[in-house]
Amino acid sequence: MTTTRQAAVVTVSDRSAAGVRDDASGPLAAQLLGIDGWDTSVTVVPDDVTAIRAAVATAIAAGARLVVTSGGTGISRRDVTPEAMDTLLDRELPGIAEELRRRGAEHLPAAMLSRGRAGLHGTALVVNLPGSPGAVRDGIPVIVSVAGHVLDQLDGQDHG
Template identity: 45%
Template sequence: MSEADRRALGVVVCSTRAADGTREDLTGPRIAQWGRDRGFEVSGPHVVPDGPEVADILRRLVDQGCALVLTTGGTGFTDDDHTPEATSALIDRPAPGIAEALRARGLRTTPHAALSRGVAGISGRTLLVNLPGSTGGVREGLEVLGELVDHALDQLGHGRPSERPLHT
């Protein structure tokens, strides 16, 4: 598949406990399956501890030309939750409406959704979005993104899978 035909999704799980094996991650596989169901070529889930590794993998996925990069975890208030800062460092143009929509959807279920510091924005032609680390937060976030992502990626020059020519 050529770079022009590629519509890749990068999935990053930001969790020290999942990275060291003390907790099973259930969110990354859910995001990856969501992407495959929508015709994305999926990279990941990449499970990394909170900290500098988050910025490193995000940069690598952007540099690889992913159309969309979704993170899960690291958006809370604890001392090692730095996913929004790592993401913001790569963003050329913020997309605050996406982060607001994610929080608004979460608030229908739990007031804790207001504690998410997740951000969204564009780095080059890549859309970056932080999702919460809970399975419920991911499920709800994917519901929101399911309504928005095709149009957003169309605007960034990534055609929908059904609009790209098949290569044999």
């Protein structure tokens, strides 16, 4: 019996949320997750802690077991996605964020400046990616390489 895995992508961008710029990273993340068998929705929110938290929590309440955010992980004043995770993540999984930065820096040294985080909210995995198609292309394979194992562990399966 095959079960559909539910995921959500939350694009964090003032300009995309205002309709000034098309969201390039969110649909790409959904496409790449779809290739790996995830049924994925995309939501766009502004760079606002409350809006980011609400979008992630809403996605999880609707059944998403994996939530990938794209955007808001940098060092500008409006980059607040990591701060939105402060009260959202129950447990951090720093190795995922570290690997995302390492892989990104192989192509673009500025990827080291990403403050993205990864962790658990209830029985869901939440991972922050920078807001560019390149970061999504580099990051989604890292995420899907461990997401199934993370969810198996959360569901009480053995380490096998």
